[in-house]
Amino acid sequence: MLKNRIIPCLDVKNGRVVKGINFVELKDAGDPVEQAKVYSDGGADEICFLDITASNENRDTIIDIVRKTAKKCFVPLTVGGGVRTIQNITDLLLAGADKVSINTAAVKNVDFVKEASKKFGSQCIVVAIDAKKVSENKWEVFTHGGRNKTGIDAVEFAKQVEANGAGEILLTSMDKDGTKSGYDVDLLKTITKNTNIPVIASGGVGTLDHLYDGIVKGGASAVLAASIFHYGEFKIKDAKEYLKSKNVSVRL
């Protein structure tokens, strides 16, 4: 049976982990390579890096981090943030990323998803959708961390990226992100029902129960979380044991 995945996400800025926690086992809490290794040793099903570096000059640092991480972690590695061109994808994959996550570039031009999946295969193309509720059962795609409204319906967009060859959707609720009040389960449910590719739930996790809701109520194939793992509240293993105790299949 296919297991539900737990994916810790590390926000990386100018080569350093943002909001990293002092794990006892870490010499340098800000080093993304070390943190990724702790997660993979702890049973993470995949690792995700989100590069939030603002300036273009420092973009090469993420490539270097990916290269170092890929030599130490032998679970899938997804990298997102600033993936705008075919060359960006080539660079990340050559450095050792297994998948890239495309956000703004897909919203600006949905054919970019087609071009990328044709060139590299659907297996490595994740489309990150940031959605915000605009009315009852209606969500809109936003960009730039929820600041820019696009006027694009999230469900229609999800269907479109699936048709264009995306292998997975990383779905973040901008209403819930950072609130620790749980995923937007209605949004998840709507997107998972309207598409037939795996959906990764993101945005809002504060408790282990939220992970359960994302999978069982929302229909997500994988759950992504940042702060509950960074701040050491829970280890990956805690999350998996909890889910298992509630009859959710996980890799333990």
Next chain:
Amino acid sequence: MNVTIVDYQSGNISSVINSFKEVAKGKVNLEVTSDIKKIKSSDKIVLPGQGSFKSCVDSLNSINGLVDTLKKFAITNKKPLLGICVGLQMFADVGYEEAETKGLGWISGKVSKIDNQNRKFKLPHIGWNEIEIQKESKIFKDIKNKSHMYFVHSYEFIPEDKSVISATTDYSSKIVCAVEKENLFGTQFHPEKSDKTGLKIIDNFLKL
């Protein structure tokens, strides 16, 4: 020992290279190339594959003499070869991804899309799934039945002769996820992304 990972410019093979390097560390001379001479002088070959069946076959065929060299290595000389993902799928006679495409024809069978049972199963089949070992295989030494492996694919290899199947996994149906036929080995899953158990499989192959 010389081991060659065939780099035929198809898809992302960085993870395959990294994992083999990790396991080989000093014990094995590892080459990543499509150079026919180097392939001929190898003791073992790894044939990775990402993207579509058609794009992989096309890429193999675009390198002059490569398919014949691989055939001589694996079929005539019967030296160990491990196919990973589409690398395994290409052992088949035919594949149906994108367009009907002739495979290498080393193990009779076809590669078809996984039946999603009227959208009951999401495709691609992505993530960790348990393997059910069907027969003893040299690359499964010290690998427990029901071990988790990382998968990402939408197509499955259906061999005619079921005795080649060394493991299956449950997704929509019993999907063939590993084969062994004499010197030919193949995994549908990605040992290079399957953490310690995956590295063990690579180690087993290198120790053959």
